Amino acid sequence: MDRWAGRVALVTGASVGIGAAICRELVKHGMIVIGCARNDKQIEALSVELAGQAGSLVAFHCDLNDSDQIETLFATVREQFGGIDVCVNNAGLYFTGSLLNGDVEKWRTILNVNVLAVAHCAQLAIRSMRDRNVDEGQVINICSLSGHRVPPNPDVHFYAASKYAMTALTEGLRQELAAEPPTKIRVAQISPGLVQTEIAARAHNEPGRVMELGVEAKNIADAVLYILSTPPELQVHDILLRPTAQRT
Ligand SMILES: NC(=O)c1ccc[n+]([C@@H]2O[C@H](COP(=O)([O-])OP(=O)(O)OC[C@H]3O[C@@H](n4cnc5c(N)ncnc54)[C@H](OP(=O)(O)O)[C@@H]3O)[C@@H](O)[C@H]2O)c1
Known part of the structure; x- marks a missing residue:
């Protein structure tokens, strides 16, 4: 990880859960981390907690549902930090509701955050x-096992559709980057099963309650560190991981 110290990483959805855990690890390893979310106060609190570590965390407000805010975020980061070397597309969500009875406006939000914002941030990063002709750049998309199989739970069927789209985005980006050798920019994704975060509670309108089932968010952050630690000529494409006891 030494080669990334002092370089700039963007982590979307940095306020809680997996995004906050990724920020912690990248800051510990000396990166300048731009954390964005709607609840930027929570990122500021994490930044204070991480003061004294090798790197630093800077909080930015950004609602990824709004492409203008994404453009503003990248323009501001460029002005203040020069640019982005690592882009972790982590923010994501779902709402309860089946394909037969779900709310189309909620699907639009899922598409905006889980798919369009990912493609937009990857393009701008x-x-x-x-x-800046960087020596090395990395995009990491936080996908899901639901980007590989459709769980037998109607509440996450549209979410699974969004994560399958992310799987396609990751492979599409890889092909486009590989078509212009010698590319110094890699793209990877991580596809977790259950992780102890509040994603399900949020879907059920109970923000703040963390799921007891699942691996720890730090396990996902460790996978991010692994990807960044591999030699530049090695393309880690996708890391699937789940709790040992998870059946689906
Ligand atoms: N937990 C799991 O079991 C699991 C499994 C597989 C994959 N994942 C994936 O892992 C990623 C992180 O999820 P998590 O489990 O850590 O969920 P989480 O605890 O609910 O956190 C979600 C993050 O996304 C951000 N976010 C949501 N909507 C946003 C918006 N419109 N604009 C900006 N940020 C937004 C939230 O920030 P604000 O609310 O502050 O904006 C929050 O920081 C997601 O992509 C999820 O699909 C999770």
Whole structure:
């Protein structure tokens, strides 16, 4: 990880859960981390907690549902930090509701955050890496096992559709980057099963309650560190991981 110290990472959805855990690890390893979410006060609190570590965490407000806010975020980061070397597309959500009875406006939000914002941030991050001719750049998409199989739970069927789309985005980006050798920019994704976060509680309108089932968010952050630690000529494509006891 030493080669990433002092370089800039963007982590979306940094306020809680997996995103906050990724920020913690990247800051410990000396990166300048731009954490964004709607609840930027929570990121500021994490930043204070991490003061004294090798790197630093800077909080930005950004609602990924709004593409103008994404453009503003990247423009501000460029002005203040020069650009982005690592882009972790972590923010994601779902709402309860089946395909037969779900709310179309909620699906639109899922598509905006889980798919469109991911493609938008990846495009702007890669543009930033190329403009500065970086030695090495990395995009990491936090996908899901639901980007590989459809769980028998109607509440996550539309979410699974969004995560299958992410799987396609990751492979599409890989192909486009590989088509322009020698590319110094890699793309990878991580596909977790259950993780102890509040994603399900939020879907049920109970924010703040963390699921007891699942692996720890730090396990996902460790997978991010693994991807960044691999040699530049090695493309880690996707890491699937689940709790040992998870059946689906
Ligand atoms: N937990 C699991 O079991 C699990 C399993 C597989 C994959 N994942 C994936 O892991 C990623 C992180 O999920 P998590 O479990 O850590 O969930 P979480 O605890 O609910 O956190 C979700 C994060 O996404 C952010 N977010 C949601 N909507 C946003 C918006 N419109 N604009 C900006 N940020 C937004 C939230 O920040 P604000 O609310 O502050 O905006 C929060 O920081 C997601 O992509 C999820 O699909 C999770």
